[in-house]
Amino acid sequence: MTMRILHIDASPRASRSRSRVVAEAFLAGLPDDVQVTLWDVWQMDLPSLGGDMIEGRYELLFGRPVDDAVADEWQAVAKIAADFLAHDAFVISTPMWNFGVPYRLKHFVDVVTQPGMTFRNDAVGNVEGLAAGKRALVIGASAMPIGHDPSLDALDHQYAYLAAWLGFIGVDEIERIQVAPTFGPEDAVAETMAQSCEGAAALARRWALD
Template sequence: MAKVLYIEASPRKERSASIEVANNFLNAYRAAHPDDTVETLDLWATDLPRFDQSTLDAKYAILHGQPHTPGQKAAWEAVERIAAQFNSADKYVFSLPMWNFGVPYILKHYIDVLLQPGLTFSFTPEEGYKGLVTGKPAVVIYAQGGQYPKGTPWEN
């Protein structure tokens, strides 16, 4: 029995193209894998921790092998909760809109909180950076409004 984490990044809900495709995908997935569970993380309905000074200092304390101050500890616990949910999944589905040729800021916020030493990656001078979340499949459903045809400079 696998756990799928579905991460939703469009605020447009019933008008969202990416969510419509994701819902169809997940309905087909559930039919094919009735024993699996799907947990939804709606980023617009989630109180993501701010990546502020305390959080940043907590990150660098880890990288430098130093203990956390009480303020850093509290900030880091909020980050750990986000990473624990992500790491508990076996598979991932992302749905997101193209915003300004990139991703919505709320997804970047989530990624900046999630990518942390000891939680989702490790770093040693000998081995460099190593991902800690490996071997888990991910589907990314990315909706865009414009057209970027093959053969044009803006093809994607």
């Protein structure tokens, strides 16, 4: 069966993004029959989760009517979540902003992480993620050597956050490529990129065999 991969890109720098370059090196190494869909979170029309939307969610959960506009927005959320789960694997490429992820990626996570859409609760509150059986690759870029220097682990709210979220929604296998450091002498940054792209290509070959 053809593998369907969703590439979620969180950098506003498009082709100049180092994390996207490494993601493209990974995707290029996969078999030709793999289907790849790109979601650029900076270009997506993500519903705003303001007060009316949140109150509407509670009303809908209890089976009560809501305004048509709110109902339409929640239908849009449900479609994004369903389209997300329709893929077999996820590749997330993101820069590190202030030790975390860009706000547009956080917005995306907030939109799709909804009860009954990407997870559900049983009668006593236990959580079951609905992305079980799927795998993910997180490609994070950072100016500092986060991910390579254990003394900086406390500053990592990029991979740690994304891995926790993916695990919460049930993703079984989460892998990481940390593109770092991306700040420093030109030759050092070039070496970072070369090693990261080589690692991405090697990982793609392994995925192709799984």
